Structures are given as structure tokens and as C-alpha cells.
Amino acid sequence: MRLRFGLIALAGTCLIILSAAPAMAASVSMTDALVYVPSTVTITAGDSVTWTNTGSAPHSVTADDGSFNSSPGCTPSNTDPCIQGGGTYTRTFSTAGTFAYHCLVHGTAMSGTVIVQAGATNPGGGTGGTGGLPNTGPGGTTMIMIAVGALLVVGGLALALVARRRRA
């Protein structure tokens, strides 16, 4: 029982450490100042971008050319389908190009750009080293891995407690 606890806790710790490695993801905040921060992110094809609504005003992430839309049906008069405070939207960009997007609630006054560079020839530099703006903060997948790792650690500790109690 003791060994099993140790293994689970170890697995969780490993996950947390792994997730600290450069993530192939960029993060953008949507704020109550009605801006995307940063407004331009540069990634490599195959990377993903996660937008997080860090305020309380609803927003969307909608491509100017219609190639992606976080919130179909989101309008200034019907914000139910929009990304609410605390909500997120993640999209993986598999093809190179420059993708302009805006918010369906606040119009083109709230807009941003995703620059997707071709190829992954960036030895050891991580996704932030390809020029343009660096990635800011951990991406969504990173946060999930940290959460899973933490859960495993907590689970391992709980198992150990239960085992100890049963034995007593």
C-alpha cells in the first residue's frame, strides 16, 4: 500500500515537472478593457492558442474570414453563446498564415492576430524563439497537466491515509 502511494505521488510529480517544459501553446487573455492581450501571438503550425476571458464581459474569438468562431450565435444583444467570464476557447492552427480575428460583441474595435509560421525547425528554442511576440504564460494544456499531476499527488496521499486508517 505504501509503495502504491509512492508510485502515484511520483507519477503526479513527474507530470508537474513535465508540464514546466516549453509548451507548444500560446495564451491570450480577453479583458474587461475590451482587448486581447497580447493582441498578436506568433506560433508554429501545429501549435494551439487558448483564449481566456479574464474579466466578466462576454467576448468571442471570431476569424475575420470566418475560418473559425468560438461562439456561433454570439451577438451584442444575445451574449449567452459568447465566452463568459472565466471561459476559455482553444484552437489548434495546423496551417501557416496570418489570421485576423475580432469579438462578435465588441466588433472590430476588439481584434487580434494569430501569426502561424510554417515548419517546426526551431532547435531547442521552444515556441517563443521564432520571432514576434513570445508566448506568455502556460497554455491550457499545461494547466490541465498541472491539474492532473496535482490530483494524482492528492490522490496518492488520500490512498495512503485510507490505507493507514484501515490498518489501525
Ligand SMILES: [Cu+2]
Ligand atoms: Cu469582446
